[in-house]
Amino acid sequence: MKFRKATLTLALLTAATGLPLRAQNQGVHQQSSQYEAPTDPLVRQKLEKWQDQKFGLILHWGLYAVPGIIESWELCSESWIERDSTVAYEDYKKRYWGLSQQFTPTKFDPEQWARVARQAGMRYLVFTTKHHDGFAMFDTKQSDFSITQGPFRSNPRANVAKYVFEAFRKEGFMLGAYFSKPDWHSENFWWPKYATPDRNVNYDIRKYPWRWQQYQQFTYNQISELMHDYGSLDILWLDGGWVRPRETVNAEVRAWGAPIPEFSQDVNMPRIAAMARQAQPGLLMVDRTVHGPYENYQTPEQRVPDHKIDNPWESCLTLANNWGYVPNDQYKSPTRIIHSLAEVVAKGGSLLLGVGPKPDGTLADEAVTRLREIGQWLDVNGAAIYNTRTxxxxxxxxxxxxxxxxxxxxxxxxxxxxxxxxxxxxxxxxxxxxxxxxxxxxxxxxxxxxxxxxxxxxxxxxxxxxxxxxxxxxxxxxxxxx
Missing domain, CATH: 2.60.40.1180 (Golgi alpha-mannosidase II)
Structure with missing residues (x-):
């Protein structure tokens, strides 16, 4: 398929060199330098329970699994993104959006995912309900760009997120919904009137406040669907830390090297949190890198901090080189993951390990084998990990x-x-x-x-x-x- 050939450049580079893709470096979320402890007793209680779990699974699964590329980052037109130079950017975006008509995960098996995760010794889940590309892995009524509106819609399990949460709930996991604050498919975020030069909203919100208000409502409505229609959830894990109030942009954020507009990209987190916690009392909010009352724990990505941290945190690491499924990816050894888990827990954190299901809806055999080996170690050594403190x-x-x-x-x-x-x-x-x-x-x-x-x-x-x-x-x- 021509699209697959054009978009595998970075994936093949990783397979050849063994190095993580550049997107994982440029798109990484650093840890906040400040922390504000929650005051709500129910949130504090749930946070204490979460700190007992220690080992979780994050599943990145979406359109990007079809060609096997680095999540949805190739949609972003920033200088560090590499694409086939013979394909015009607008044509590339159309092809990417067109993947929604090719995504048919007919072997979708969330029970396998949950079973393997339990065998691995994992205790909590974060599932990508929507990545930056805007493709919803749940039955949203706010957009027709979702798994339930494509060719998979006739499948009785088309509402993927529902069945993922149900499968892991039956295995006793704490449950988290990953949700991207930026939505590059929404015309109220990337307005077709203008080019899309980078990851940010592509119009001046100060000149068009009505358009941004529509986007705020859109975001609120989609999160409301997740909070009200998918049973009990423990964590709302919000990605895309560049979408934030202007006043929270500090030197730490500027050090990311990402473009920062001169206006606020505030999605009104107080309103979202009030709604979410009314539906899900005690819900943990993880507004990544936006330090304050809605970042209940911190999330350093693709690294383990070099010192002990007393406030709640988790290291987000990948089992292979990439968050999503990439053919011929290079997997870390079970020993390396176990060593990282021991180090993270000793320093006061939890380990959230990333695995990308294949486009057919199953887990790669190599991922399954390695996860089970990790679980074999935890079966006999788990007392030194679970429910511990520093x-x-x-x-x-x-x-x-x-x-x-x-x-x-x-x-x-x-x-x-x-x-x-x-x-x-x-x-x-x-x-x-x-x-x-x-x-x-x-x-x-x-x-x-x-x-x-x-x-x-x-x-x-x-x-x-x-x-x-x-x-x-x-x-x-x-x-x-x-």
């Missing part, structure tokens, strides 16, 4: 420390990949109480430990060393010295 001394080299709410201390020693399991593990700090017992979670049995000054030395069972590369990390439980 310790004052949270890291020593590649060993990370957590503690349960009842005071049990955990040391998670991350092991080198594809090398024999060591016979001894050592770390500094977080010494066990004198004469106390230390348990290796992998076996459930006690291990011998000694202390010399500030250093703890643990002798491992000889049987462990016989299995090279079998253990991404070893977790130990003990009572710490006060």
């Amino acid at each position: 310790t004052a001394h949270y890291q020593d080299g590649r060993t990370y420390f957590t503690q349960s709410k009842t005071g049990t201390r955990y040391a998670i020693a991350c092991l080198a990949e594809d090398k024999p399991t060591p016979t001894v593990v050592e770390w500094a700090g977080n010494a066990p109480k004198k004469g106390s017992r230390m348990t290796l979670l992998q076996t459930g049995k006690p291990v011998t430990w000694t202390r010399q000054g500030n250093k703890v030395r643990v002798t491992l069972p000889a049987t462990l060393a016989k299995q090279a590369g079998a253990y991404p990390a070893l977790a130990f439980a003990f009572t710490a010295e006060q």
Whole structure:
């Protein structure tokens, strides 16, 4: 298909080099430098519950899965976006919009997704109900640009978001709806009267306030549909941090390097939040990077912070190189993800891992295999991850420390990949109480430990060393010295 050939340039570059696509660098959301804790008791209660889950799944799935490209970023006409130079920009946009008539995920299987996520040890979900391209993966009445208006409309499961949420709800997951504040398909965001030079609204809102008011209402109405028609939800995860009140644009935002207009792109978050929380009491609002009362937790993207953070946060990382499905993508090893999970949790965060379903509605076999391997480790070591909180001394080299709410201390020693399991593990700090017992979670049995000054030395069972590369990390439980 000509469109596929024209739009796979970046995807093929990633497959050849092993490097993340540039869009993932330029389109990334950095972490806010400020945090304002919520005051609503129900929100605080839900936030505490969310902080217990530790490991979540974010599913990017939409039109971009059909050609296998980097979400919908190629629609954006900024200098870092690469497209086929023989295709005019307006023609490219028409072709992209035309994918809505080709998206027929006849093998759509949300039960498989939920089952695999549970097997992976995940506890919460964020599903992309609408990315920046404006294509709704739910039955919106505000636009005809949706999964329920294309060739999939006759399928009994055409209202994709409904069945995704139902499948994960049955598996006991906390549920989040990803929603893009910018909508590049809406004529009230990208007005056809003008060119679309970048990711922002393409007209001066100060000159045409009536048009922006229509967009505000459109956004409010779509979020209202999600909040009222899809059962109980826990998180409203709002992407597109450049769409924000002008007064919240600070040096941190300018450092992104993205164009910043001289007018406000305010979608009226107080009104949206009031409606959403009336429908979903205690709802967590995640207005990414817009620090204030509607960013209940922070979301550093494609990185793990270099220090412990006391307020709620999650690292958004991808299992492969891309958020959405890209053919021949390069997947990270289960060991690498487990090490990231241990580091994130020890520093006070949660890990939201990105996977992109294929255009037919199934998960790639390689993704399934790796997720299950992660889950096998969590099956026996999960006590060191779930329901834990930070310790004052949270890291020593590649060993990370957590503690349960009842005071049990955990040391998670991350092991080198594809090398024999060591016979001894050592770390500094977080010494066990004198004469106390230390348990290796992998076996459930006690291990011998000694202390010399500030250093703890643990002798491992000889049987462990016989299995090279079998253990991404070893977790130990003990009572710490006060």
